[in-house]
Amino acid sequence: MSDAILNQAYDVQRVREDFPILARSVHARKGKPGKPLVYLDSGASAQKPRQVIQAMTRFLEEDYSNIHRGVHFLSQTATDQFEAVRSKVARFLNAPNDRCIVFTRSSTEAINLVASSYGRTFLTEGDEVILSIMEHHANIVPWQLLQAEKKIVIKVVPCDEDGVLDMDAYKNLLSDRTKLVAITHCSNVLGTVTPAKTIAKLAHERGVPVLFDGSQAVVHGTVDVQDIDADFYVFTAHKLYGPTGLGVLYGKYDLLKKMPPYQGGGDMIESVTFEGTTFKAPPSRFEAGTPPITEVIGLGAAIDYVEALGRDAIAAHEHDLLQYATQQLSQVEGLRIVGTAPGKGPIVSFALEGVHPHDVGTIVDQYGVAVRVGRHCAEPLAERFGVGPTVRASFGLYNTREEADALVQSLQAVKEFFGA
């Protein structure tokens, strides 16, 4: 291979150097060295590159102040940087403009915002909301709360044995009673990437708006909300190598404009009197109170980071890891992978015959391997596949083939342990 091609190749070792935590070991004991950390839980939360940590530190040390309300130098500086990230997020999603970007505390809060504001205003008894079987609880429970209050009806699109969304069933569920569709863009358990563009097109033929939960999808590929024609799109910063405590809601401006406030407080009002209060236009209308300012700066740095690496290059690297890990795991006797949809994201959930996932998790952890075990906040899906809880290995831009090997080796140890 020529140097030129080598230089173009994704240099994962150099990428790893950007993540200080990846150099640590775990379970060190008096005099005994620990095991190198093999972090395969990025689907739960990703580790942070030095660039993000430093951007937040620099902001706190040099430019921090509250935003949108001071006339002083720092307030203006902080406001400018904060709003610049809003523009960056808009570009990141290819949103038509900044006004479509609302900062929230999490994906969960973004969905709750839509359920509370849009849902309570425009949905009434008997109206139907379509979800899918592979939703995270964050995209189930807000609609159940609305169901309890407004007596709406929740319909659920099933998936097949591979974890592919049943689009025929989806078409059949769409009706004159459908008032909203809320579906994940990438399953946090199965890795399935859903056909967002088709989902939106079919809903729009009936004039129904669509919300996508992009918490996993934005991490593993390029998302273009205008191409998909999403009405609402949510994601969270901490899975995208950014800080916790910050989510994003994209909404078409025409929809946001029609929606009443979700929470009341400072920064979202035009004027307040005890006779009545008028509200600012979106996105301010939905950003009551002091937002997570430093975290927004961190998200800006995270977006810069993944864009500098190249989102296509990251996706190609993760795809290679997924294929390799799938191949290696498939050779472990008694291991069943749950979720085998074509084109899936780098998430591998599996069950190991004769060993409970919790026991798997504890034992592989002693080998330094961090995986998620349980039902991954998606209980209905666990029931659907009849496996109950599973083990989930989720890969990020810093993982290596050697780490997939380490997982497989630790699983062999589990099998020896249990004689499974």
Added chain:
Amino acid sequence: MMDDLRELYQEVILDHGKHPRNFRHPDDANREAKGENPMCGDRFMVYLTLKDGVVDDVAFQGRGCAISTASASMMTELVHGKTAAEAEKLFHAFHELCTQDEPDIPEGVDDETMEKLMVMSGVRQFPVRVKCATLAWHAMNAALHGEAAASSDQY
């Protein structure tokens, strides 16, 4: 490091995990309570047959990890034939062993029983697994008190 694992997954625990004792639903059970860990989905029903204040029969059903299954199985063997008061005392002793570095064991628990209870105490080194070990014990204690379920956030 692996010593901790061996301590946690002793042969006797692996054996009870794979071949749980008293894994059934007795026809004459007059008390039952559910124990559930929402985090991992482990769920057990514990059944007691109390006769004249004595645990005449005790059994369980459900699904869980090796630790929770073994603990439930061993619990049934230990509690069988005890008075309600003794069973509750064992619950407290076990709870102490699993959660405290210096457990405060109630008086009147004999050495042989203590030895059996001690088998599970390796779980102390694995804080997230303590709930697994105590799940069925909490359910047993709830059943003793005529409650339908152990509270899910109990340790």
